Amino acid sequence: MSVEIDQLLGIRDRVALVVGGASGYGRQCALTLAKYGAKIALADRNEAGIQETMAQIPGEAKAFPVDISSVAACEKLVADAVTSFGRIDIVVHTAAVLQSRLPDEVDEEHWNNTLNINLRSQFFIARSAAKHMRQAKWGRIVNFISTAGLSGGLPASIVYGISKSGALAMTKSLARQNGRDGVLVNALSPATLDSPLFRRGMSETEIEDLKAKHLGITAYGRWIKPEEVANAVLFLSSEMSSTVTGHVLRADAGAELAGF
Numbered sequence: 001m002s003v004e005i006d007q008l009l010g011i012r013d014r015v016a017l018v019v020g021g022a023s024g025y026g027r028q029c030a031l032t033l034a035k036y037g038a039k040i041a042l043a044d045r046n047e048a049g050i051q052e053t054m055a056q057i058p059g060e061a062k063a064f065p066v067d068i069s070s071v072a073a074c075e076k077l078v079a080d081a082v083t084s085f086g087r088i089d090i091v092v093h094t095a096a097v098l099q100s101r102l103p104d105e106v107d108e109e110h111w112n113n114t115l116n117i118n119l120r121s122q123f124f125i126a127r128s129a130a131k132h133m134r135q136a137k138w139g140r141i142v143n144f145i146s147t148a149g150l151s152g153g154l155p156a157s158i159v160y161g162i163s164k165s166g167a168l169a170m171t172k173s174l175a176r177q178n179g180r181d182g183v184l185v186n187a188l189s190p191a192t193l194d195s196p197l198f199r200r201g202m203s204e205t206e207i208e209d210l211k212a213k214h215l216g217i218t219a220y221g222r223w224i225k226p227e228e229v230a231n232a233v234l235f236l237s238s239e240m241s242s243t244v245t246g247h248v249l250r251a252d253a254g255a256e257l258a259g260f
């Protein structure tokens with residue numbers, strides 16, 4: 001990698017905690033950040049998926065198998081990453097769950113599971129990491145949200161949408177708290193990706209119908225590669241985004257414009 005690119009990005013040898021790195025966008029974010037020199041702390045509850053990602057990372061990385069459903073697990077994850085690497089500079093939080101439930105079908109268990117994984121973990125991981133970043137006077141936190149958090153989403157995604165709206169409010173509030181210490185906190189709303197989360201237990205026919213509908217209405221009319229979204233995450237994780245905080249970057253290829 002050229003010296004100029006290293007200087008532009010400023011992430012070589014920085015430590016990036018990627019939460020949700022066993023699959024989909026999280027995996028690609030870990031690979032892209034590692035490609036440009038970051039050391040990766042890779043967290044997920046899917047141990048087999050973690051190993052698949054670890055095998056592809058072109059640099060220093062350590063696996064953190066963890067279920068982030070509890071506050072204690074979130075705080076321990078950050079503490080363990082700092083113990084292992086001596087610092088934490090970047091957090092990219094992609095881990096989430098999406099189960100279809102119409103409003104009348106939502107029960108306490110569904111509500112708690114969705115909110116705890118999607119929203120509560122983003123807050124407690126970001127808060128714990130920001131304490132270390134403030135001391136270092138540099139940090140980048142990128143929280144994955146969704147068009148559902150901006151538009152409310154489909155009726156059967158109501159709790160998922162609520163979790164992602166909450167993540168956006170939390171991101172903006174933490175951005176205000178941490179800006180003077182050089183810690184920038186942003187949200188990213190990615191394009192549609194055919195991942196386990198997207199499939200959410202649908203039949204092949206339902207998936208094909210949804211994919212056809214999606215391609216028919218989106219601005220680009222093509223599928224986005226995870227690398228394209230990971231490049232937007234690279235921007236938010238780097239020196240290049242030094243004036244950007246409390247922002248939601250819609251790296252969604254126009255999905256929100258189309259009302260998807």
Ligand SMILES: NC(=O)c1ccc[n+]([C@@H]2O[C@H](COP(=O)([O-])OP(=O)(O)OC[C@H]3O[C@@H](n4cnc5c(N)ncnc54)[C@H](O)[C@@H]3O)[C@@H](O)[C@H]2O)c1
Pocket residue numbers: 019020021022023024025026043044045046049066067068069093094095096097117144145146147189190191192193194195196197198
């Ligand atoms: N795929 C899409 O179309 C799409 C669209 C909009 C937003 N998003 C957002 O992008 C992010 C990544 O989605 P993806 O499509 O890559 O999903 P994915 O299913 O490929 O990956 C999600 C990862 O989160 C992990 N995870 C879930 N619950 C966990 C827990 N309790 N503890 C630890 N790890 C846990 C899973 O094991 C999995 O590896 C999510 O925040 C999602 O809401 C995705």
